[in-house]
Amino acid sequence: MRATALEMHLTHSAVSQQIGVLEEQLGFALFERRGRRIVLNEAGHALLGSVESALAQLDAGVLMAAATAVGSSQRLRLTVMPSFLQRWLLPRMQRWRERHPDIALELHSSQQLMDLQRDGFHAALRQGSGGWPGLSDERLLDSPLVVVASPGTARRLQGGSIAALAHEPLLGDADLWDRWFSEGGLKLRSNPVASFNDAGLMLQAAEQGLGIALGREFMVADALRDGLLVQLSEQRLAPDAAYASYFLVYPPALRDWKPLRALREWLHEEVCMLQKSMPAATPVLTPVEPPKPASTT
Template structure:
């Protein structure tokens, strides 16, 4: 014979077992202790099994029976899966909330200046931006999609390459006027270098030492200068004339276009070994809001590349 169980009653006995009291469970579930007690007794009657031992000492402390203790891990796992399933149903809506994760630097230098265009294209979708240097757990933190910088391999996530970039030195016009001219990377010797520590060099992130080696300037002391753990702050330090920064083309494009930064040695092109990727959980790939955001990101990159090519041609 099939037994039809009440979802609310299962939540009540799980909370009561965890708090070892009806009042603790009631506070968590936003109901009265009497309501929790009624749900528990109803489930006990339905199953024909006692779930809690009520102490007679007046402490009102509940002790789960042996049967309840054995069943509790499965009940908790089942409730967790039901909760995730309900969240997936809510995620299926075209609109609603889209939670995006990326680094603070990429957010400030690339994403935020463009995000208004996504909001205009998809007004029914509200964007919540989650920024941080540490990688987050997409499922645990409720993340829908993200942009990460790396080799394109992150456990449990699908990754679509968004864009590649170049690495080159930059400085402010004022700094160059005071310390130039600089016609070859070897002339950087004795000048302060600004180091970006936001990505671990062991992942393939290019350092000053590697860039100078590729540019045949091994004589330059690559360890001198300021160390910063945020790519946007690295560029800002260069804008303020603190020295020469090793810039990533995606991050520095607007600063160079506006004249806030000058690219040094433009004839030397060094491609980054890492790239930007759109990342998301495989099971969320077909969600309309995730699909729309991925398509929008690709269209923004394409438009940006076409615009940049047009400037080069006109020049």
């Protein structure tokens, strides 16, 4: 009741009265009162199942009408994770403006999972495994994690083994580092000097020589090209399945809306360009030598 009242900008009692009016009009109860709580009864569940799709169609129609009502001055509202915005999208925005000077992008940076319709967004760039209820999603890219450091740190470590990283200041998540070391043949527990809730900040710290980071390959590609970071090893680490991919997410009703269609096509083109231009790694560190088999003589 409280959540409904907040969403509809009504008082709690006004919502209760409207439910009472609806039940009176129908001639039967939709809810069961259990102390201070109410829950749908069987009739309420049946009615909800029947009208839910119709209400969703109405919402989609309103969303589409609002999106197309701006006429010639088209504006697309996009919510995106800060790290994706900082490390990948912003450096490519000039090409978007050259391609679509008539479509303005209103960018909202947030770590939170926004409700597109409630919060007034046309689309979102999200990280996950897909399948958000009520939304269409298109996978943009999958990207492994690679080890990067500043050029000064790379010069100091040149020619050493990846085992040397165990004694270096590490940035990021300890579990990811433990997995990376394990896949490289080292069984140890890492103790990073700093962790971050935003990958962009972590990579910025690595660029400033504050430590060594495990970063998404696509997020470090520009910094590798520009000489701000150096990839220390060819070894890559697959991210957790729940965060494996990056998606463009949008309401199905907006699929063919011109500004969104333009954004979809442009993003896929940019991802394709990135994959073709990804710089090849020139390893700074050597892999750990596997143990030699015991002699049988």
